[in-house]
Amino acid sequence: MRVIVFFDLxxxxxxxxxxxxxFRKFLIKSGFMMVQESVYCKLVSNSTVGDAVIENxxxxxxxxxxxxxxxxxxxxYNNMEYIVGDRKTDVINSDERLIxx
Numbered sequence: 001m002r003v004i005v006f007f008d009l010x011x012x013x014x015x016x017x018x019x020x021x022x023f024r025k026f027l028i029k030s031g032f033m034m035v036q037e038s039v040y041c042k043l044v045s046n047s048t049v050g051d052a053v054i055e056n057x058x059x060x061x062x063x064x065x066x067x068x069x070x071x072x073x074x075x076x077y078n079n080m081e082y083i084v085g086d087r088k089t090d091v092i093n094s095d096e097r098l099i100x101x
Contacts, residue, residue: 002077003041003053005032009065019062026060047071 005027008015030053032040044050050071061067 001044001046001074002049002072003032003042003044003050004035004070005042005067006063007038007057007065007067007071008036009062009067015101016064019064023062023067025058027057041077043074081096 009020009023011020014040030042032042035041042053043052043071054069054071057069059068
């Protein structure tokens with residue numbers, strides 16, 4: 001399952017830019033990978049974990065702007081259609097990167 005976060009944040013003032021940077025750093029530290037600008041994706045093991053990830057995003061949301069989250073299955077994510085551009089086949093962007101200790 002994947003959690004996809006879409007955001008559109010204002011960057012007009014210094015405070016806006018700081019909130020944008022902090023939110024982006026939070027996503028990266030939380031294991032999200034950039035799919036494209038302002039769209040980040042994280043691989044999760046199941047829907048319950050996905051709900052917990054979304055709750056964590058809500059706790060770290062910026063004060064202004066638009067932030068949206070979507071849970072999709074791995075099958076739905078892999079059926080994404082590419083209108084322009086090519087699919088990246090990095091191992092880091094698949095469940096093959098999962099390490100069980």
